[in-house]
Amino acid sequence: MQFASKKNYALIIAVIASFITPFVGSSINVALPSIASEFHINAILLSWIPTSYLLSLAVFLVPFGRIADIWGRKRIFTYGITIFTIASFISIFSVSGEMLIILRIFQGLGSAMIFGNLFAIIASVFPEKERGRAFGITIVGVFLGLFLGPVLGGILTQYFGWRSIFLFNVPIGVISIISVLRLKGEWAYAKGEKFDIIGSIILGITLILIMYGFSILPDIYGGILILAGFIGFLTFIMVEKRIESPVIDINIFKNRSFTSNNIAAFINYSSAMSIIFLLSLYLQYIKDFNPQDAGLILSVQPICMTVFSPFAGNLSDKMAPEKVASVGMGIASLGLITFSVINENTSVGVIVLGLILIGIGFALFSSPNTNAVISSIEEKQYGVASATLSTMRVMGQMFGMGITMLVLALLFGNTDIAGGNNRLFLESSKIIFAIFAFLSFIGVFLSLVKNK
Template sequence: MNKYIIIVSIISSFAVAFTSNAVSVALPVIAHDLNISNIMQNWIVSIYLLIIAAASVPFGKICVKYGLKLTYEIGLIVYMIGAILSGMAPDISVLIISRIIQALGSAILFVNGMALITAQLPENKRGQSIGFTVTGVYIGLALAPTISGILSQNVSWRSVFYVTIPLTLISLFLLMRIKKEWKMEEEKPIDIRGSLLYVVGIILLMYGFTRINESVGIILFILGILVLAEFIKYELKIKNPIYEIRLFKNKIYTASNIASLISYFATFVVTYILNYHFQYIHGLDPQTSGIVLVVTPVIMAIIAPISGRLSDKYPPQIITAIGMGLVTIALFILTFLDKTTPFALVLLAMILQGVGFGFFSSPNSNIIMSSVDKDDVGTASASLSTVRTIGQSFSLGLLTVVFAFIMGNVPIIPSNYYLLIQSSQMTMAIATFLCLIVVFLSLKGLNYHKEKKNIE
């Protein structure tokens, strides 16, 4: 049974990661086919991430209450429906709605994957299993650009959305072979008011951030903060909250969650910047661009299980700090990216980012999942999904904001390429600074870890 759980978790992690990253290479083709602007094409990915971030916390509680296996199966079906509709979308409006449906399924899949592993496996084997699951993410990220590039150029961008359907069917088959069900909080009611406050607050905050250069964006962003503040206040008062805010009293849990949030905020946008650089600035076709972009996630996939295993033996905070230090160097190199940047230097930065993030992600996930009691694994797993997708969404939001400030809402055409380069450089400079913060948080987490050991 354990092997089925790990296989299903790897496959679903692959599918969710592939879906989020494959579209990046296809964006220029989609933008041309559907006649959309630079900012609107970013929203094809952003809406997917926004919905996952908003849905993960409520789903974290719903899944453990009604059964991890049952809700996993529902998530797979919803995910497939969204994938099929996305591939059939005749215009941008239908595509956005289809991506929302697919995101709802993806949120269930990611939350359940980590929760099942944590609930089923002993602590001394958890880090390696989480490492394998994270490897599924990175394999998805690795294959996405290449497969998407080949399909976009030789078949159609629509076929990109159909690739993961056979895999989800395999996952559904394996889950049906498992007879056991995991229900942890059957007697506890779902916190509907808290769920609504969280979902509304997150959507206002994240959407407002993407339009922070406008007065309406500032208003929505502030409203999001106020709603989330009310959410925290309310959650601390009730008996069965949708999100256990008290977990943040755990300094290790808090530092690792913040580190995860900022790390994805800083790094997720790199793929999009490099893809725009390759296809627009250097005129590479989608297939060639996808092949080049495979470098970073392949290295992440190789390193993730190794770092996960190391985090079972050594203080994981040290491993995460070293990893994020390498990522910082990589992003600093890309701060100077322009038409004259040697390809070898870009490749070096991609390799450093792959090695660094591979050493960061699995140990950091292990820290978060191992710092809570078993009753809180649903919340902790939802937290992993939420901070990852919020970070990714803010990352693309950052690029959208920089686009708005420097380029405006325009198509990416040769006369605007110099503005695209300026936008990329500014985004990378901000991302480099964010990575330095993550290094500090990882080292701070090591201090908390030592304090806890001394108390014990």
């Protein structure tokens, strides 16, 4: 009975925490015009409000995953949700754009401590045969956060002001803190090992260079930063091979299942970012839908993801999770192929069909992919594995938008998308969807890789 109670608390914590992290990332975008108007800040400074959060999240994910393995996953998770909640509360009283950006960095820090340990805690509490279902339920929170973020963010901003978005996070954070404190037990399977500060700093700088580089493509400085980031990554590998207790044991990547399924997750999330962005423009510029109707059509995808994720997780407990994830990636690639041939005359029914295919595909991929990654390594590495997977997802999102912006810039140049250039926009969209359809097809085979 006590074990069942522990699992229930773990699931409550997981769903709330998995919701709050993507919610705070997506909801703030709707409020940016209101924030800019109040603080009178320019576009560059405004862009740092969402970017600072993502960069902070990516930089701290792996280090805090490792710290959690050493000092305790529940402890670091509790610190994370506390920091996140306090930063959200203080954000309500922001008096400048600079102050808000600093608080967003602290939100990203807290989110890294939360999300870097989330799947590791689930894996520690649930036996292997029940993990898939638990991961599936947890990922429902992620999809709900991504879906409800812009919707709730828009409603809160319109009726209560942008500060209400941060106020909304506070009670959710308090509930999470209470729940995690009631969760019995602690997991620190690498207790006593040293923390690698040098490797963590090199990794952090590397991720900043690569992510920021992708965010400013196709500017030449973007390419330079990305190249510098890859040099930093090679340096990181050489340093980690010589350290007794590295932040990431490079040997973990010799695990074929771990490495290939992380790459598959990177591909999956890179395509996810471009879909909503491009289809939102397509429905409004090409099909003349208003924003509300376009949003309703686009909601088909996250609804399918929410409905099918628990089923997919449960299925991955009964058969090889790699196979379920591979089928999911295959179905998603069919949806992307559908969008790679759209034109002015494509019916809404075809768009909805493509969204259904991608929604089901992503659902079948996400929790089985998580199950495959976590189940492929030793228990003492769960924290690092969970954080690495989360990093792949964040990096994938930045890569996806970087590729999308690069293609649009090459075809459009300085031409306004809204200036009646339907042909150029459709050509660009087809190329982008074809690129991600091809990558997803490769992901089908990457998901099938198992250790021999």
